[in-house]
Amino acid sequence: MSTLPISELTDRARDIFRLVVEGFISSGQPVGSKALASEGRVNLSPASIRSVLAELEMLGLLAAPHTSAGRMPTESGLRLFVDGMMQVAEPTREERAAIEHSVGQPGPIEQALEATSAILSDISGAAGMVMVPRREPRLAQMNLVALSPERALAILVGEDGQIENRVLNLTQPTAASSLEQASNYITARLSGRTLADAERLMRAEISSGRSALDDASRDLVERGLAVWSADAAARPVLIIRGQANLLDETALGDIERVRSLLDDLENKQSVAGLLENARQADATRIFIGAENRLFALSGSSVIASPYRDRDGKVVGVLGVIGPTRLNYARVVPMVDFTAHSLGKRIG
Structure with missing residues (x-):
């Protein structure tokens, strides 16, 4: 600096x-x-x-x-x-409407994050990035419903009213009574807890023989835990859209720099680590070139802003990455507006 x-x-x-x-x-x-x-x-x-x-x-x-x-x-x-010296230019009415429309679409939150990353990319002409919120909702109940002798539907209900479904493949035909017993057992132990807390408690009880479950119900509980744990682990840490925007006409004269940048973006954990530096910021942060070690070789800039839920708690970070000649005056307020819009959507 x-x-x-x-x-x-x-x-x-x-x-x-x-x-x-x-x-x-x-x-x-x-x-x-x-x-x-x-x-x-x-x-x-x-x-x-x-x-x-x-x-x-x-x-x-x-x-x-x-x-x-x-x-x-x-x-x-x-x-x-x-x-x-920079004089920022607030997003136009059309840009604000496009951002709010993309962020506010109904559906799972992952779809809103995908749309947010895409609209940031489209409007800024760079690559858009959104970190998935770090949230562990507390759970209310889990029900297992028979779909066929070999399949069951696991319905997970959060205390905030959100509902998610997953299909379980069963190893053998299972009686309705086993499904009910497993549902009651899981609900009794996960109610008011995060999935991670409930999982630790249930696995400890099952492994120590303290549970009163029969073999079929125990298998259902373990399968239910497995499908939800795998689902949580597979969720992306970071969503990046618009990498193609980085291959503009000026990039053709410096293709090695662009190749280095694209390689860096492949390592999403490292990019997420960079964005973590913006979590505690009061306003949008700007990292220019070698100011961040990750993108020092590619000479790229990152504009990032934390986004908050309705309680004011930071739940993630979003932003854009592009060449150092980004139009900072235009992109900075755009990123800031998008962060506020996504925060309203997160709730």
Whole structure:
């Protein structure tokens, strides 16, 4: 992160620096003195502009690629711009409506998370990311209902009223009385507990022989625990959508960087670890390039915001990842708005 306060730049240097950063974010290409002079936004000769650009380069805020006479912001320069000069642009009415529509669709929460990640990607032009909420709902009851002699339906009811169903394949035909006994046993021990707590209690009772279950009912209990435990373990830690957006025209000239980024995104546990750094933030956080070790090689930026339930508790993090030339002024408030919208959906 740059230690240079924005106040130490002259008005002339500040104006030119801002134009270079905005031009780079817009085009992905270095900005030269002739372009700045021809636009008429700087009342200086190309020679004077080149002098200012050289000063900004010496300060570590701009860099000159080998193949161009123009300048582009360094990661320190981008940090200075984001922290001291950026003027955010609130999402448009259409963007807000699209976000609320995607996030608010009825159905399982996983579908809302998928839709949230996709809409972030579509609107930002980068890849959208959403961490699955860390929630262990307390359970009310579990019922086992016969579907056929070889299959049963396990119905799990949470204290919050949510209902989920799973189909169990039975090893042998099972009597209705065994299904009822297993249902009553599980419900009596999981009521008011999380699945993990109930599972530990039931497994301890079964293994110690303290349960009064017959063999068929014991098998049903263990199968019910297995299907729900496997379901919880298989749920994704992180949902990422829109990786194809990272392969834009400017990326073709730096394909190794993009390949490195895509490889990093494959390791979702590591990406989730990075997003964890934003869980305790009061506002949207911005990680630029080497500021995060995970994406240091790919030179990418992450904009992330925690989202909260109606009680104000942080339950997850969402955001976008893309090249360092992300349109921060536009994407930051977009991510923030999406976090608030998803929080309302989580309840």
